[in-house]
Amino acid sequence: MEASSGEYTLPPSTYSSEDIIFCIDTHNECLREMKAKGAEGQAFTRLDAIKQSILLFITSKLTINSDHRFAFCALGNSPFWLQKEFSNTPESALASFRKITPHSSSDQADLTQLFRAAAHEAKRSRAQNRILRLILIYCRSSVPPHHKWPATQKLFTLDAMYLHDKPGAENCPQKVYDALVDTIEEVSEYEGYVFESGEGLPRILFRNMCVLLSHPQQRCIQDDIDIPKSLPKKSAAVEITAGGENVPSSSQELSM
Amino acid sequence: MAVDTIPPLINAQLNYLRSNAPFSIKVEQMWSGCRNPSLIDRFTLAIPFCLDYIKWDVIYNAQNPLAAPDVIFGPEDEAFHPFRGMREESLSNSKKNCLLEWNYKDPACLLTLILQLRDLYMVYQKQRVGEVDDERLKFELGTIISKEGLEMYMSSGVEKPEEVRFAVPLLGMDINKIVIGSSWRQQQKIYLQVIFPVVGKFTNKPPVPRLKLVSTPDLRAVLSVEDVRLLPWSDGMCLAEYLPTLEELLASQIKDAVTLIELRRQFIVALAPFFGRPLEADSVFCRKASFLSVSGIFTFVVHFALTLQFPKQPPLLVLQSSQHFDLRGAAIKSSSLTEYPWSPRWDVSEMAERIFDFVADECLNFRKICNESVHQQQR
Numbered sequence: 001m002e003a004s005s006g007e008y009t010l011p012p013s014t015y016s017s018e019d020i021i022f023c024i025d026t027h028n029e030c031l032r033e034m035k036a037k038g039a040e041g042q043a044f045t046r047l048d049a050i051k052q053s054i055l056l057f058i059t060s061k062l063t064i065n066s067d068h069r070f071a072f073c074a075l076g077n078s079p080f081w082l083q084k085e086f087s088n089t090p091e092s093a094l095a096s097f098r099k100i101t102p103h104s105s106s107d108q109a110d111l112t113q114l115f116r117a118a119a120h121e122a123k124r125s126r127a128q129n130r131i132l133r134l135i136l137i138y139c140r141s142s143v144p145p146h147h148k149w150p151a152t153q154k155l156f157t158l159d160a161m162y163l164h165d166k167p168g169a170e171n172c173p174q175k176v177y178d179a180l181v182d183t184i185e186e187v188s189e190y191e192g193y194v195f196e197s198g199e200g201l202p203r204i205l206f207r208n209m210c211v212l213l214s215h216p217q218q219r220c221i222q223d224d225i226d227i228p229k230s231l232p233k234k235s236a237a238v239e240i241t242a243g244g245e246n247v248p249s250s251s252q253e254l255s256m
Numbered sequence: 257m258a259v260d261t262i263p264p265l266i267n268a269q270l271n272y273l274r275s276n277a278p279f280s281i282k283v284e285q286m287w288s289g290c291r292n293p294s295l296i297d298r299f300t301l302a303i304p305f306c307l308d309y310i311k312w313d314v315i316y317n318a319q320n321p322l323a324a325p326d327v328i329f330g331p332e333d334e335a336f337h338p339f340r341g342m343r344e345e346s347l348s349n350s351k352k353n354c355l356l357e358w359n360y361k362d363p364a365c366l367l368t369l370i371l372q373l374r375d376l377y378m379v380y381q382k383q384r385v386g387e388v389d390d391e392r393l394k395f396e397l398g399t400i401i402s403k404e405g406l407e408m409y410m411s412s413g414v415e416k417p418e419e420v421r422f423a424v425p426l427l428g429m430d431i432n433k434i435v436i437g438s439s440w441r442q443q444q445k446i447y448l449q450v451i452f453p454v455v456g457k458f459t460n461k462p463p464v465p466r467l468k469l470v471s472t473p474d475l476r477a478v479l480s481v482e483d484v485r486l487l488p489w490s491d492g493m494c495l496a497e498y499l500p501t502l503e504e505l506l507a508s509q510i511k512d513a514v515t516l517i518e519l520r521r522q523f524i525v526a527l528a529p530f531f532g533r534p535l536e537a538d539s540v541f542c543r544k545a546s547f548l549s550v551s552g553i554f555t556f557v558v559h560f561a562l563t564l565q566f567p568k569q570p571p572l573l574v575l576q577s578s579q580h581f582d583l584r585g586a587a588i589k590s591s592s593l594t595e596y597p598w599s600p601r602w603d604v605s606e607m608a609e610r611i612f613d614f615v616a617d618e619c620l621n622f623r624k625i626c627n628e629s630v631h632q633q634q635r
Binding site for chain 1: 436437517528529530531534536537544547550553557578579581584585615
C-alpha cells in the first residue's frame, strides 16, 4: 500500500490492530553509556535507554488503542525469543528485559532468521485481522546487517532504530544506516521508518520512539514526516513566530 | 499439584462454540464431575435469550468423552422437555435430534446442540406466552407475532409477579452497511424490550409496559440507544401504533449519528495543520486521534477522545510525556482535560485553532507537574 503524500485526509477505511515485535540488539555495544545518568547517578547505558523507550512506546501505544499487542526477541549472535506470545501489558516487557544478558560480540548480523520468524507470526496475525510490525533496535557501529529474505515477501512492516558511536576511522555507522534503509525498502509491507542517533541523548531516542507510534496503515513517507510539531512557546505578551511553522494568530474579536 | 485440564474432545467442542457462535455465549463456571477432580467435564453456559441470559449446565463425562453431554435447564423451566413429544415442524433447524446423532469427532456438535435447544426453548416460551390468560397481552402478541427475530419470555415464580418480556427487533435495515469501513463481525441490531405485567381481565386502563431500547454492544461506538428519549406510552397505546413511530425516530437518530461521524472526521482532519499528521486516528467511527507535539525540547503525545455528544461536548484531552516516567516505568499522563474555551457553534478550523492555543499553554503546566512527580520519586 502506498503511503500518502500531500494534505492529510482520513478516509473511512478499516485499519487493523497491531502485533508488534521488538527485536533488541544485545551485542555488547548496547552497553555503551548514554550522555545521561541514572536516578542515583549510576551509568545509563544504551540498553537502559532502550528498555525505557520500549516501556514508553508500550504505555503510549496502549493509551492510543488498548487492542495493540507486543512480543519481544533479541538479536545476539543470532535471534532468539524473549517472549513469543503477544500480550498487552507493560509487565510482560519487564519480564522479557530480565532475560537479556548482553554478551554477543559477533561481527555478523544476518537478519534472515528474524524475518522468517516475523513472517510466520504475520500469517497468524493476519488470520486475526491484525497486522504485524517488527521494530529492530540496532546498536552496532561496525556491522552492517544483511539478509537473504526474498523481495516478494512483504508480510510485515519493518522499522529500525539505530544507536551508534560517532563516525570514526574504526567504524562505519553510515554504512550500517544505509543497509538498514535498504533492508526496510526490501522487506517492509507498509512504509517503514528508520531513525538514527549517535549523540547518546535519551530524549532523542524517546522522541524517535514516539514517532514510531505511527500506525503503519496511516503513515506518510518518511521524507514527509512533520511530527513532532512545534507548539508556539507562549510568553506573557509577545507572540513568537517560528520560521515557516504554523502559528495561530490571536483573535481580537470575540467569536461565540 | 495436578493442573486442571479439559479432555481434548470436550475442549474442541467448547472452543468451536466460542469461536463460531452467532452471538456471544459465555462460559460461566467449570468444574469436575468425576473422581479425578482435576479433569474438567462440566460447565455452565450463559446463552443470550430475549435480551437476557438463560443459564444451562452442560454435563459431560470425562471418563467417557465420546458420549453426548446432558444439559440441565434452569429451575424455572421444569416444563421444558425438548426432543420429547415435540412436533417435527416446530424444530426450526434440522429435524434430526442432535443428541441421538452425536458425532464426537465433529467439533461443531455442541454448538449445533445448543442452537437447536435454544430454538426449541423459543418455541416453548412462545407456547407459554400464548397460554397466558390476559386479553390485552393476547392482542399485543397478535400484532407482533410475525416479526422476524422476535423473542419472548414468560417470567414467573414465587414472590415474582407474572410478566411477559418481548424483545422486538427494530428497523429491518442492515445497520452494518450504514457505517462505512466498519469491520463488525456480528450483525448489529436494535431491540425494544417490552415488559407487560400479566393482569388477566381486560381493564379499561391496562398497565403501562416497561420499555427500554437495547442494542448490540458494538453499536455503542456510533449510537447510544440508552440516550434516546423514548416516546411516552399514552392511554390506549398499543405496540401496533407505538412501534412504527419509534422506528421512524430511530431511523432519524441513526441518520444523525452517521452525520456526526463525518463531523468528527472533519474535526480530526482540521487538527492536522496545527498538530501535524496524527500518530493514529480512528478512521471508522472517528472517536479518537493521537498526535505528537513538542514545546521547546519537551516532546509529548496529545490524545483526543470525542464522545457521541461532540460537538456539544468538547473533546477530552490527555497529554502523555515522552520524558517522564512513573515508578513502574510508564510514561506519565495528565488527567483528562475538558475545561477549556469551547463553543459547538465554531467551525472545525476554529475549534482546532483554539485547542491548539490551549495545549500550547497547558503543556507548560503539564511539564511542571511531570518534573515534580519525578522529583518526588527520587526522594
